[in-house]
Amino acid sequence: MSWSEESLQRADDILARYPEKRSAVMPLLYVAMREDGYLTDDGMRQVAELTGVTPAQVQSTASFYNMYKREPVGKYLVSMCTSISCFLMGADDVLHAIEDEAGIPAGEADDEIGVEHAECIGACGGAPACLVNYELIEGLTPDKAKELVAWLRSAKPDVINADEMQALFGGKTSFDWGIREERGAVGPFPAFGPFGTADVNTDALEPGRST
Amino acid sequence: MIVEALTRRMNAHPTDSHTMERYLETGGYEAARGAITKTRDELVETVKESGVIGRGGAGFPAGLKWSFLAPARPAYLVVNGDESEPGTFKDRQLLERDPHAMVEGIIIAAVANEVHHAFVYIRGEYPKPARRVQQAVADAYAKGFLGKGIFGGDYDLDVTVHLGAGAYICGEETALLNSLEGRRGEPRLKPPYFPAAKGLYMAPTIVNNVETISNLPYIFGEGVDWYKGLGHEVDTGTFLMSISGHVNKPGNYEVVHGITWRELIYGVAGGIRDGKELKAWVPGGASAPWFVPEEHLDLPITKDETGKQGSMLGSGAVIVMDEDTDMVAAAERLVRFFAEESCGQCTPCREGTTWLDLILQRVLHGGGREQDIDLLMDVSDNISVGLGWPPKQTTICPLGPSAVSATLSLVKHFRHEVEEHIGRGTPVTISGVSS
Numbered sequence: 239m240s241w242s243e244e245s246l247q248r249a250d251d252i253l254a255r256y257p258e259k260r261s262a263v264m265p266l267l268y269v270a271m272r273e274d275g276y277l278t279d280d281g282m283r284q285v286a287e288l289t290g291v292t293p294a295q296v297q298s299t300a301s302f303y304n305m306y307k308r309e310p311v312g313k314y315l316v317s318m319c320t321s322i323s324c325f326l327m328g329a330d331d332v333l334h335a336i337e338d339e340a341g342i343p344a345g346e347a348d349d350e351i352g353v354e355h356a357e358c359i360g361a362c363g364g365a366p367a368c369l370v371n372y373e374l375i376e377g378l379t380p381d382k383a384k385e386l387v388a389w390l391r392s393a394k395p396d397v398i399n400a401d402e403m404q405a406l407f408g409g410k411t412s413f414d415w416g417i418r419e420e421r422g423a424v425g426p427f428p429a430f431g432p433f434g435t436a437d438v439n440t441d442a443l444e445p446g447r448s449t
Numbered sequence: 450m451i452v453e454a455l456t457r458r459m460n461a462h463p464t465d466s467h468t469m470e471r472y473l474e475t476g477g478y479e480a481a482r483g484a485i486t487k488t489r490d491e492l493v494e495t496v497k498e499s500g501v502i503g504r505g506g507a508g509f510p511a512g513l514k515w516s517f518l519a520p521a522r523p524a525y526l527v528v529n530g531d532e533s534e535p536g537t538f539k540d541r542q543l544l545e546r547d548p549h550a551m552v553e554g555i556i557i558a559a560v561a562n563e564v565h566h567a568f569v570y571i572r573g574e575y576p577k578p579a580r581r582v583q584q585a586v587a588d589a590y591a592k593g594f595l596g597k598g599i600f601g602g603d604y605d606l607d608v609t610v611h612l613g614a615g616a617y618i619c620g621e622e623t624a625l626l627n628s629l630e631g632r633r634g635e636p637r638l639k640p641p642y643f644p645a646a647k648g649l650y651m652a653p654t655i656v657n658n659v660e661t662i663s664n665l666p667y668i669f670g671e672g673v674d675w676y677k678g679l680g681h682e683v684d685t686g687t688f689l690m691s692i693s694g695h696v697n698k699p700g701n702y703e704v705v706h707g708i709t710w711r712e713l714i715y716g717v718a719g720g721i722r723d724g725k726e727l728k729a730w731v732p733g734g735a736s737a738p739w740f741v742p743e744e745h746l747d748l749p750i751t752k753d754e755t756g757k758q759g760s761m762l763g764s765g766a767v768i769v770m771d772e773d774t775d776m777v778a779a780a781e782r783l784v785r786f787f788a789e790e791s792c793g794q795c796t797p798c799r800e801g802t803t804w805l806d807l808i809l810q811r812v813l814h815g816g817g818r819e820q821d822i823d824l825l826m827d828v829s830d831n832i833s834v835g836l837g838w839p840p841k842q843t844t845i846c847p848l849g850p851s852a853v854s855a856t857l858s859l860v861k862h863f864r865h866e867v868e869e870h871i872g873r874g875t876p877v878t879i880s881g882v883s884s
Contacts, residue, residue, distance in 0.1 A: 255609045257523075257566060258650055263631030264614055289631065302633040302792075303614035305573045317574075321535045322735060323693035323768055325782045357617065357786055358535040358735075359574050362693035362766070363700045372576050400577060412691075413542045413701050417464040419577055428576035430583070430612050 241284055245273050249288050259289045263299050267306050271427045276307045305372075307426065311352030314390045314398065315426035316340070317369040318383075320355045323362035328380075332366045335380035339387040351390060352426065363412030371423035373400040377409025397422040398429075450717055454667055454679060454687045455660070456703045459546040467581050469588040472549035478592075480670035481556035482600050492561035499668045499676050500685035505529055505620070505658030506734060506764040508752050517645040518562050519653040526559050526567040527649060530582075530659045531625060533572055533617040535735035535786055536766030539689040539701050540659040544571065544578035547663070548585035552608070554662035556594065557669055559606050562655050566607045570625055573614040583610050617790035621846045622656040623648075624792065635792045636846035660689055681706035684751050688762075692718045694769035695725065704750075711746045714769060725771040729862065733763030735783050736851035738838065739858035759838040760854075776866050780859040781809035787852035798849030801832040805856055817871035822860060829853040 241249070252265045266288060270281030277300055279293075286293040300306045307315075318324075318333040333355060337343055342353045361367035364376025368383070375386065386407040395402075399422035401415070423429035458475050459466040472478070484492060497512030518524060528551065532540040543551060555567050569586075571579040586608050589595040597605050616634045618624045623637035626649050641647060648654020664686060668676045677685045684706035690713065693699045697719030704717065714720070714727065721727050727746075729739045738760040740746075748754055755762050770779060788802040805828055808821055826836070833840040833850040836857060840850035859867065 258630070260631040261611075261629055264628065265612065267614070268612070291631070299631055299633055302635075303573070303616050305613075305615035320782075321786055322731075322779065322782050323536055326694045326768070326770060326774065326779070356574070357789055358533060358537075360532055360538040360541045360572070362536050362538050362691060362768070365693060365699070369574060372574055374577070410699075412538050412699070413546075414459075414463055416459070416466065416546055419580075421580060423576065428573050428579070428612060430576045430579045 241269075241273050245269050253288065260291055263289050263291065263296060264303075267296070267300055268427055268430075271307065272425060275425065276310050305428070310347060310349075311354075311426045312347040312350050313394075313425070314350065314370055315347075315352040315354065315372075316387070316390075317354050317356035317359070317372070318344070319357070319359045319361065319365070319367050319369075321358035323358070324366040327365040329366035331380050332368070332378050332383045335383045336368070336387055339384040350394075351387065361412050364408075364410050370403060371398045371426050372428040373398045373403065373423050375400070375403045375408045376411045378407065379409070382407045382409070397424055450704055450708050450712055452679060452687050452703055452705055454703065455543065455547070455550065455663055455689065456701075458550070459542070466546050467548055467585070469549060469585070469592065472547075472553075476670065477549055477666070478553055478556075478594055480666045481553045481560075481594065484557040484669055485560050485600055485602055485604050487560070489561055489563060492557065495673060496561070496665070496668065499673045500683070501661065501664050501668060501676070502684065502752065503658055504660035504664075504689070504765070506534060506736070506761075508762065511657060511661050514645065514657070515558075515562055515655060517643070518655060519646045521653055522563060523566070524562055524564050524653040524655070525649040526555065526562060526564040527622075527625065527629065527644075527654060527656045528555060528567065528569045528659055528662050529620060529622065529625060529656055530569055530571040530575070530578070531613055531617075531620040532575075532659070532764075533620050533790075534764045534766055535783070536691060536693055536731060536768040537734055537764040538691045538693075539765060541575060541578050542701050543659055543663050543689075544575065545581050548578075548582045549589070550663045550666055551582070551659055552585050552589050552595070554665035555608060556599065556606060557665045558655065558657060558662055560604060564655070565605050566609070568629060568649070569608065569610045570619070570629060571610065571612055572619075573612050576612070579610060579612055586610055616792075617786075618792045618846070618848060621848070624846070625656065626654065633792070635794050638845055679705060681751060683753065688765055690717075690765045690767055692767045692769065694730070694767075695722050695771035695774070696720065696769045697722050706751045707749050709747050709749055710740065713750060713767065714746075718767075718769070721769070721771050723771075725773065728770050728772045728774055729776065729858075730770060731766070731768040731783075733761045734766040735768070735786060736847065736854055737761050737763050738854045739862060741862050756839075761839075775813075776859055776863040777809060777813050777870050780855045781806065781813055783855035784809055784852045787848060791848060795844035795849065797832045797843040798852075801828050801849055802852040804828050805852055809856075812867060812870045815870070815873065817867075819871060821871060822864065822867055825856050825860060829856050 266285045367376040619634040624634040628634040644654040788806040
């Protein structure tokens, strides 16, 4: 049940960033998801061992937050915002388009794609908006959303990059995004090396680099 | 009406405002370098004098909050970047486009509060802003602005960037602290757990919003007089407002308090799209009671005036709705958010928000009953006794009463629309939105 050397090294680095080990539970749950693709019982036991709390306490924490997925959600998790600002700009139609094209109702997944509705993702000025593996696309339409899903199925990108998706499928943004962000996500969890510094950041890979 | 302080650097340097090089070239880290030579009393006094109020939603004076810090040490500083209030996206821009302003603000706030370990809590759905902050923190360590003996002196300061995992309630400061301790993000009972007395690991803790902290380099760099001269005489400084919904130019705008809602919606945000009429707007995030044009359009945007009118500026999120908006649908969507995000500790919130949503859904889908309006009011009263403003709470935190805001606003201003839905008795199609 033990983690890879890389994950254990990451766990050590994370634990060193906090005055109390228990604070590392949340970042380590992301490491567990990266290790297994989603959050398994073994993964939670490993987090408990590393942080000195009980497996039940880790499960209690994990079950509170909706980004810790207890079941596989596919390689690409599409989270469509349906909160008020996106709703006012037609988000429900976009979600239906995503569900139609993917052939998956919100809340379910196949091996490739998971679809879910999300509460406000902080992209209200570029509504309606969605996340793919937590990387943002703003200014969606139902047609563009269908193209996005079709692209995920056909191009099967190794790295999900927000600027690439925004250029292909997006529209109005909440604000000027500024310079292109080269990094992106490699799985259905946020592309963030959960460390205090950015010198090791293997969750966020540059496009073209394979996992 | 639009001013540039916090947004100056990102507007002038769109491609590299987030980098250490640009930040230093535009005067960065000088304010922090100066702050480490000052005493806690001097620094707290400066922030008090500046009049800066917390930008996270509650609008509490930042200097006063700092002065409440209990004497025990260690103390901690936590920057609240869990921006999740529907309609709000200002912190995302600050984190992505000017993360060093926040890092410099952290240094100032840490020294002022005798803190040697600060945390930045960023919501899990913001990995890109988190990466930018992570890079900024790493660059600050490399320059010796963070770590052992910052700026070559004898003050040590560590900063840890922490990612949330999808829970609106973690924006509530005691829930955020529980989350940072690896626990469920459930708000703590107050008193006794005010963070300044007993916060992270039960140690004295200051929790400040990203925008509040990002103001500090300007207050200390340009001076209190400059800062106060920027804005309104009471609500000093500038204010980032996130405008969304049916306006021609949604976006984040840096404004000063005291302009009117008409100037904001029709001037700054370019008016209502497609030449439509304005029907209502949410003045300060999803938790704020709605404003309507016939009563509120020419009122000045200040904390006091908005409060007197029974609402709040909150996180500065303005959600604009045009004449075609089905207000029952809008209210249901707002209430649904709070029902989904209730942490479940307090029965009035857990049950109440869910029932409010179910009743509104029933009305929306043609199953409404005549007594449903009274029922909505009754359930609301059980969450927030007396239905007054500011809301009384039967709950540990204000999340439950926030769902009451939308429900009461609907019944107060648009009762006829609820009655129409009930009278129609058949499912309706909402304009532009299938339900």
